Amino acid sequence: MLRRFLTSTEQELLHAEREQLLALRGPLASLDAAADDLAVLDRGLLQLDELFLLVIVGEFNAGKSAFINALLGHRFLTEGVTPTTTQINVLKYGGEASETQVEPELAVVTYPVEWLREINIVDTPGTNAIVRRHQQITEQFIPRADLVLFVTSVDRPFSESERLFLQRIREWGKKVVIVLNKIDILESPADVEKVIAFVETNGRELLGRKPIIFPISARAARQAKETIGADERTRLWAASRFEPLESYILRTLDERERLRLKLSNPLGIAQRLVERYLAVVEARKTLLRADVTTIGAIQVQLTAYEADLRRDFKYHLSHVDNVLLAMADRGNRFFDETIRLGRVFDLVNAERVRGLFEREVVADTSTRVEAHTHELIDWLVERDFAQWRAVMDYLNKRLALHEDRIIGQVGGQFQLNRQTLLQSVGRAAREIVASYDKEAEARALAESVQIAVAQTAIVEVGAIGLGALLVKLLAATMADVSGVLAAGALAALGFYLIPNKRRRAKNELQARLAELRSRLSQALTAQFETELGSSLQRIREAMSPYTQFVEAQQGTLERTEAALRESQRAMKELASLIGDL
Known part of the structure; x- marks a missing residue:
């Protein structure tokens, strides 16, 4: 299109359309549009x-x-009953007839026909071409067409291949003119009208609007143009009914109408691309909404998991606490029975008192505390494992639920990235579940608890276990209490000292056990918080790339949709201005 022949208004429209087409490339590229x-x-x-x-x-x-030859006024192209056009021919103006092979199946052909200075013709192989590649190339030219002349024959109007091809043309919104050829083989004008009615009905159905139809005899039209005798030429020309079609192409489609079509076609293509990729945006948004639901559901699971663990931890911790409380109760009874006048001689024997205290008060406290602590540890390890398995099962169901639906619908790098990240989370969960060594996890956690208890009690751990460590702590408690009993034992002969001695022993035991309960509670709670935080963090870290992808894609899709909506609005306005030319 030569700009020097355009008015300022036409120049502005051309510039605006070019800007719109260029601007559209960005949003399409961000959606990984098809090449x-x-x-x-x-x-x-x-x-x-x-x-x-x-x-x-x-x-x-x-x-x-035959039709193109009639239009050109000379038999430039070979005609025949078998496929004669085996390649795409682009017909242009040239001082003499020539042919240049541009590609193996594409040639530029020039003819000295004046109106080819303003119009180029693309001659294509048949829609039913034997070579599939021919049809593919033909379909590549359709989006570039400013006007499509669809040539069909009265003896075979709207064959199946023609119907399929017209549907494809309609997808691109091209203006189609139907040329109904070979009317000379019909016996009467009535037969011609019947075929025209048939073509009009089917054309309206296929194109969505009443088609422009030109019934012609291309052979008679060419013969008329090549005939010297005026009478015969007039007869053939009238019989061909070619005049209305030729007038439409060369005169009705004047410069302004051609400009309107020229500007409308790329714009129509762009508008259809916008519609197509707005649908892609909506499909991806729908998918991401499901992904947000997935992430939210897992987050709800984790929140419930955390709340359940905190509640159940208190229950398990109370078992440990109850063991020490029971020891305190036994200690009170022991002192009530031991520190009295009737047992004064037993009180003088410190070793005997210590032995009684160890057997009756301390008893199996360390063993029971260790057992309950290991129960707590096993419970925590099992819950961590169960949570990973729950995440894995949920993601597997999520993938299976949507995998068939999304393949081919939203496609591209978006789908590849999304599937990869979603699968990576599931894979991480599967790997952890598959490699989860509950015994090793429990041992590691028990060692951590042991170290924590030792640190709070300022006791050297060495190679001893949790039970031995508790024995040490309880032995220290026993020593302190028995020391109270032994110190000044002879003075206990005084009646007034016995109640005081009993009270001091009880208070000392309660204080030591309260301190031990506090240390154990602090150590176990601190370790529980560490393990709970670590468990949640591992799951969130595994989810993080997928979560970040969903959040980023939501923002990208919102911006892309806004850009496409703006393009849609601007193109609609531009189409209206072009229509007013």
Whole structure:
């Protein structure tokens, strides 16, 4: 399109359309648009600078070559009952007839026909071409067409291949003119009208609007143009009914109408791409909403998991506490029975008192505390393992639920990244579940608890276990209490000292056991908080890439949708201005 022939208004429209097509590439690229779609958009940009492009399509036996020869006024192209056009031919103006092979299946052919200075013709193989590649190339030219002339034959109107091809043309919103060829083989005008009615009905159904139909005899039209005798030429020309079609192409489609079509076609392509990728955006948003639900559901699981663990931990911790409280109760009874006048001689024997205290008060306290502590540890390890398994099962169901539905619907790098990240979370969960060594986890946790208890009690751990450590702590308690009993034992002969001695022993035992309960509670609680935090953090870290991807894609899709909506609005306004030319 030569800009020097355009008015200022037309120049502005051309510039605005070019800007819209260029701006559309960004949003499409962000959606990982198909390479073919981007190529179509790029060709639309190039099309704005090309001459008006008239694309001729139809089955090989519909008489396309005969029609083009009639239009050119000379038998330039070979005609026949078998496929004669085996490649795409782009017909342009040239001082003499020539042919240049541009690609193996694409040639540029020049003819000295004046109106080819303003209009280029694309002659295509049949829609039913034997070589599939021919049809693929033909379909590549359709988006570039400013006007499509669909040539069909009265003896075979709207064959199956023609119907499929017209549906494809309709997808691109191209203006289609139907050329009904070979009317000379019908016996009467009434037969011609019947075929026209049939083509009109089917054309309306396929194209969504009443089609423009030109019934012709291309053979009679060419013969008329080549005939010298005026009478015969007039007869053939009238019989061909070619005049209305030729007038439409060369005169009705004047410069302004061709400009309108030239500007409308790339814009129509762009508008359809916008509609297509708005649907992609919506499909991805729907998928991401499901992903947000997945992430939210796992977060709810983790919140419930944390709350359940904290509640159940108190229950398990109370078992340890109850063992020491029971020891305190036994100690009170022991002192009531031991520190009295009737047992004064027993009190003088410190070793005997210590032995009684160890057997009756301390008893199996350390063993029971250790057992309950290990129960707590096993419970915590089992819950951690169960939570990983729950996450894994949920993600597996999530993948299975949506995998078939999403493949091919949203596609591209988005789907690849999303599936990879979602699968990586599931894989991390599976690997942890598969390699989860409960015994090793329990041993490690028990060692951590042991170290924590020792640190709070300022006791050297060495190689001893938790039970031996508790024995040490209880032995220290026993020594302190028995020391109270032994110190000044002879003075206990005084009646007034016995109640005081008993009270001091009880208080000392309660204080030591309260301190031990506090140390154990602090150590176990601190270790529980560490393990709970670590368990939650591992799951969240495994989820993090997927979560970040979903959040980032939500933002990207919102921006892309806004850009596409703005393009849609601007293109609609531009189409209205072009229609007013």
